[in-house]
Amino acid sequence: MKTIIIGLGNPILRDDSVGPIAARLIGQRLDAECSSRSADISVSEVYAGGIRLLDEMAGYDRAVIIDSIVTGDNAPGTVYRLTPFSLPQTRNCGSSHDITLPMALGMGRMLGMAMPSEIHIWAIEAEDVNTFGEWLSVEVEKSLPGVINGVLSTCGALR
Amino acid sequence: MKRISIDPITRLEGHGKIEIFLDDSGDVANTYFQVPELRGFEQFCVGRLAEDMPVITNRICGVCPEAHHLASVKALDELFGIEPPDAAKKIRELLYMAFFVTDHTTHFYALGGPDFIVGPDAPPAERNILGVIRKVGLDAAKQVIGCRARNHHVIEMLGGRGVHLAAGIPGGWSKAVSERERSEIEGIARENIGFAHFSLRAFDDIVLKNPAYMDMITSDVYVHKTYYMGLVDSQNRVNFYDGMVRIVDPEGKEFIKYHPKDYVNHITEHVEEWSYLKYPYLKNVGWKGFVDGIDSGIYAASPLSRLNVSDSMSTPGAQEQFERMYETLGSKKRNGRYQPIHHRLVTHWARLIELLYAAEHMLELATDPEITSPAVRVIPDKIIGKGIGCVEAPRGTLTHHYESNSKGVLTMVNMIVGTTNNYAPMTLSIKRAAEKLITKGKIIEQGLLNKIEMAFRLYDPCLSCATHSLPGQMPLIVNIRNSGGEVIRRFSRDEIT
Numbered sequence: 001m002k003t004i005i006i007g008l009g010n011p012i013l014r015d016d017s018v019g020p021i022a023a024r025l026i027g028q029r030l031d032a033e034c035s036s037r038s039a040d041i042s043v044s045e046v047y048a049g050g051i052r053l054l055d056e057m058a059g060y061d062r063a064v065i066i067d068s069i070v071t072g073d074n075a076p077g078t079v080y081r082l083t084p085f086s087l088p089q090t091r092n093c094g095s096s097h098d099i100t101l102p103m104a105l106g107m108g109r110m111l112g113m114a115m116p117s118e119i120h121i122w123a124i125e126a127e128d129v130n131t132f133g134e135w136l137s138v139e140v141e142k143s144l145p146g147v148i149n150g151v152l153s154t155c156g157a158l159r
Numbered sequence: 160m161k162r163i164s165i166d167p168i169t170r171l172e173g174h175g176k177i178e179i180f181l182d183d184s185g186d187v188a189n190t191y192f193q194v195p196e197l198r199g200f201e202q203f204c205v206g207r208l209a210e211d212m213p214v215i216t217n218r219i220c221g222v223c224p225e226a227h228h229l230a231s232v233k234a235l236d237e238l239f240g241i242e243p244p245d246a247a248k249k250i251r252e253l254l255y256m257a258f259f260v261t262d263h264t265t266h267f268y269a270l271g272g273p274d275f276i277v278g279p280d281a282p283p284a285e286r287n288i289l290g291v292i293r294k295v296g297l298d299a300a301k302q303v304i305g306c307r308a309r310n311h312h313v314i315e316m317l318g319g320r321g322v323h324l325a326a327g328i329p330g331g332w333s334k335a336v337s338e339r340e341r342s343e344i345e346g347i348a349r350e351n352i353g354f355a356h357f358s359l360r361a362f363d364d365i366v367l368k369n370p371a372y373m374d375m376i377t378s379d380v381y382v383h384k385t386y387y388m389g390l391v392d393s394q395n396r397v398n399f400y401d402g403m404v405r406i407v408d409p410e411g412k413e414f415i416k417y418h419p420k421d422y423v424n425h426i427t428e429h430v431e432e433w434s435y436l437k438y439p440y441l442k443n444v445g446w447k448g449f450v451d452g453i454d455s456g457i458y459a460a461s462p463l464s465r466l467n468v469s470d471s472m473s474t475p476g477a478q479e480q481f482e483r484m485y486e487t488l489g490s491k492k493r494n495g496r497y498q499p500i501h502h503r504l505v506t507h508w509a510r511l512i513e514l515l516y517a518a519e520h521m522l523e524l525a526t527d528p529e530i531t532s533p534a535v536r537v538i539p540d541k542i543i544g545k546g547i548g549c550v551e552a553p554r555g556t557l558t559h560h561y562e563s564n565s566k567g568v569l570t571m572v573n574m575i576v577g578t579t580n581n582y583a584p585m586t587l588s589i590k591r592a593a594e595k596l597i598t599k600g601k602i603i604e605q606g607l608l609n610k611i612e613m614a615f616r617l618y619d620p621c622l623s624c625a626t627h628s629l630p631g632q633m634p635l636i637v638n639i640r641n642s643g644g645e646v647i648r649r650f651s652r653d654e655i656t
Contacts, residue, residue, distance in 0.1 A: 012203065012218050047322055048221030051265065051307065099269055099288050106289050111300055132203035 003155050004060040004116075006053070007045045008067040014133045015076070015126035015140045019066040020045040022122075022147050029152065041155055054104040054113070062118040064151050068140075069123035076127035077139030079147055084119050120154055122147055177611065179593050185600025189449070190590040192436070192582065192615065204572040209238055209546075209563045213327045216559065216574075221322065225258040225314065226552035226577070228327050229400065230559040233548030235329035237420070238561055239539035246532035247331035249524050250317060252400040253344065254324075255550070256521035257313035259399060260306065260351050262553045263462075263514040266619050267358060268295075268303050271507045274613050275366050279375065280606060295361060306354050309347045316340055331536030338531055345525040351518035352476070359480060359511050366508075367487070377488070380595055381503040381614060383451040383587045384409035386441055386458035388580060389465035390551050391416070395496075396473040397465050397516060399551040405468045406441065409453050411498040415443070419549030422558055426575065429583075438583045439575060449586050457587065460555030460580035461618055462509040467499035472512070474519035480512045503588055506617045510553075542567050552577035554619050578620045588614035 007023025009016040027043040046056055057063045069080060084101045099107065108115040124147060127137035136144075178191040204215060213231040217224035229251055236243055243251075268276075269288050277290040285293075292300040311321060318324030319334065326333045336344075366372045386409065390402040404422070406414045417425055428437035429446045440446050444456035451457060458464075472478040485497035488505060492498075524530060547560045555577030562571040592614040596603045 010218065010221070012215065047218070047224075051269065051304075052221070052322075055308065055311075103288055107292065107300070110289060110292055111297065111304060113304075130198055132199045 001040060001061045001118075001156075002059070003041045003062040003064065004057060005041060005043045005064045005151060005155070006056055006066065007043075008047075008049060008053075008065055010047060011045070012132055012134055014128045014131050014135065015124075015137050016068050016129045017134070018068050018124050018126065018136055018140055018144070021136065022066045022124075022144055022151070025144065026148055026151060029148065049101060050099045050104060051107075053101060054108050054115075057116055057119075058108060058113045060114075060116045062120075062155070063116040064120045064122065064154060066122045066124075066147065066151065068126040068129060070126055070129060074125050075139065076125050076137055077141075077143040078125040079143055079150070080121075080123040080125070081150075082121040082123055084121065120151075122151060177589060179597070181597065181600070185598070187590060187594045187597050190586060190593050191431075192586050192589055200574075201572045205569050207569055209235060209561055209567045209569050210329060212559070212561060212569070212572075214323060214325055217323050223258075223262065223552050223554070223577075224322060225255060225318070225324065226550055226557050227559070228318070228324050229255055230548045230550045230552075230557045230574075232327035232329060233401075233550065234546040234559040234561050235548070236546065237548065238543055238546030238563060238567075239329045240541050240543040241330040241537055241539045243331040244532070244534045244537060246335070246529050247535045248401070249527055249530050250332045250336055250535060251327065253336075253521060253524040253530065254314055254317040254326075255400050256517045256524065257310040257317075257344075257347075257351075259517035259553060260355075260514060260521065261310040261314075263510050263517070264303060264306050264354070264358070266553070267507065267510055267514070268300075270616055270619065271510070274609070274616065275372065275507055276361070278372075279609060279613060283609070286609070294365070299357070299361070302354055302357065306351065309350065313344055313347055316344070328536065330539050333536065335533045335535045336531050341525060341531050345522065348518060348522035348525045351521060352515070355511070355515035355518045356476070358514060362508060362511055376502055376504045380591055380610075381588055381617070382501045383457075383459075383503060383584060383591070384453075384501050385451045385455070385584055385587070386414060386444070387464035387467040387499055388458050388460040388556055389468040390419075390549065390556065391469055392473065394473075395468075395470040397469045397477075397513070398473075399517070401550070404549070404556065406458060407468045407499060409451070409499065409501070411467070411493060411496060414441070419558060420547040422547065422549075422560075422575070436582050437579070438586075439580055440583060449583060449590065451587060457583040458580065459584040459618075460577065461506050462513045462553075463500060463503070463506040464555070465551060466509045466512065470496045472516050474516050474523070476519055477512055477516035480515060484508055484512060503584075503617050504613075506619075510619070554578050555580040578618070581618045581620065585615045585618050585620065588617070 005023055005026055007019035009019035011017045011020045023043050023045050030041055044056060046053060084105060105115055124140060124143050126140060180188045182188040212235065213228050216227040216231045219227060268291055272291040273286040276294050277286050281290065314324065315321040317326065319326040387407050389405060390398050391405045392398040392402045403416045404419055405416045408414045415425060425442055426439050427442040428439050430437055440456035441458055447455040466481060472481045488500050488502065490497045490500055542563065542565060545562045547558065549556065549558045557577050558575040560573040561569055563569050589611055592611045596607050596610060
């Protein structure tokens with residue numbers, strides 16, 4: 001199954017960078033393994049959602065999106081497993097400068113683009129997404145190993 | 160005082176909030192547009208090497224990294240006291256035209272399109288990109304996607320990377336353009352021109368030929384007689400990449416034309432207690448509150464503003480459309496130039512004219528013999544220690560100001576981003592829209608949210624970098640509060656899908 005793992009977020013905005021950081025670490029794990037299981041998996045870091053996300057996902061059978069989220073309902077570092085339709089308001093899935101993720105998917109299908117049949121969203125509750133900086137909050141950082149293993153497991157790429 | 164709160168705003172980059180305050184008789188007293196501010200950008204940058212800024216600032220925002228990248232390299236040209244070769248300037252500009260084509264296209268079809276192509280009174284469920292596609296047809300939608308894709312390809316080809324481009328360096332550009340690349344870009348520019356004409360025709364057919372839309376555009380709801388700002392070339396024509404900042408007054412007379420490095424002499428910021436936002440205004444006119452007119456220092460910087468400050472466009476198709484727009488809106492020529500259009504909804508039309516200009520200028524640059532010159536960089540050999548770079552971002556004039564020590568380590572960073580310029584005019588537009596919908600305590604609920612949103616959406620605000628704020632589309636909530644601040648009514652809708 002041709003899969004893309006997308007880390008969404010601003011790389012210099014504290015906990016908003018958790019998606020790109022997770023994607024980078026996943027990419028390193030896959031490179032180290034060089035297994036046949038990882039051959040069908042691409043990894044990318046994407047800043048903005050909306051149509052750009054559509055461009056990124058087109059042509060893949062499965063997409064896994066890792067993004068930060070601010071619900072305020074749970075402690076920082078809490079990990080949520082979502083679908084595009086269960087809760088599209090992660091931090092970056094939708095760009096309000098253009099369109100939401102469900103809208104992007106609808107548009108892709110309407111235009112006959114090859115859209116993934118499976119989309120998994122991993123969202124990590126952030127503590128600080130208002131300050132520029134290249135480090136994560138402690139609890140958010142602690143969530144990374146679980147997210148990375150979970151994503152790799154989802155993709156069947158975990159030893 | 161009663162307060163109506165709309166929070167947050169949909170289809171707007173950044174997490175925003177609108178507060179509507181009513182007076183004791185139930186009329187609108189003031190409207191406040193608020194966004195939470197991100198912290199620490201200057202601290203993040205100070206202490207770093209100045210030459211890192213083009214790749215740092217293009218990470219502030221995923222919407223217009225290209226604008227930040229170019230404003231940043233221009234600031235560095237000055238900070239290092241270096242004049243880039245002409246070929247490098249032209250490559251920068253070529254990339255920038257591809258960016259403008261894709262950015263204006265996205266705004267028109269994904270953001271403005273739902274209001275104009277589908278219609279402001281259409282049900283929210285239809286007022287979105289899918290509704291736009293149903294109206295303009297699948298082939299047109301494929302053209303939109305194709306336009307974005309081919310111009311992103313140009314950006315990647317010239318900029319070295321798709322999003323966080325890396326090719327801009329002080330003194331020039333890190334990579335020359337090959338003949339193969341040039342030839343491909345020339346073809347893309349031609350396609351862009353065709354697409355821009357197609358979009359203008361769609362606007363013509365769907366909007367200009369519809370009397371109801373024309374009534375809406377020309378009604379007084381979104382009319383504000385402010386000053387306007389934009390970069391112009393030596394012949395006072397629109398220029399996105401370089402030039403002097405020209406300000407015209409509400410009558411269309413040039414108020415001032417200054418070099419971007421002198422911005423502090425002309426622009427200052429007003430602070431309101433209730434908001435994180437700082438409202439730029441013209442220092443030499445003064446702050447008179449949220450009012451328009453020749454005595455108020457409020458100015459706008461937008462596609463319409465850029466056309467209002469210019470005497471003409473430098474490319475033939477765009478010039479023809481420019482004249483048509485002013486003639487259609489009944490603008491008279493005075494001293495050889497059209498008087499400004501104050502109808503803010505016309506900004507959508509101006510954006511399409513700029514789209515055509517960007518496409519035509521892209522072709523000019525792609526067919527310029529110098530564009531493939533290998534001389535794309537001059538190595539800096541000194542540090543001046545201060546640099547101010549300015550470009551027109553799609554959303555308005557963008558200024559980067561850096562200062563460094565003698566080793567090129569940053570000691571100060573300031574930016575005035577495109578959207579910031581328009582905080583005060585956006586407030587005027589929101590207030591005017593609210594006044595039409597709320598009188599003597601009676602609130603016309605139908606279409607209220609969208610009509611208020613339309614007021615700021617036309618400015619194409621992007622708050623990610625304006626306040627260094629939060630992206631993401633959110634559900635809309637409206638609170639109506641009585642004079643004690645208590646919520647007496649609350650209604651919300653899910654995302655506008």
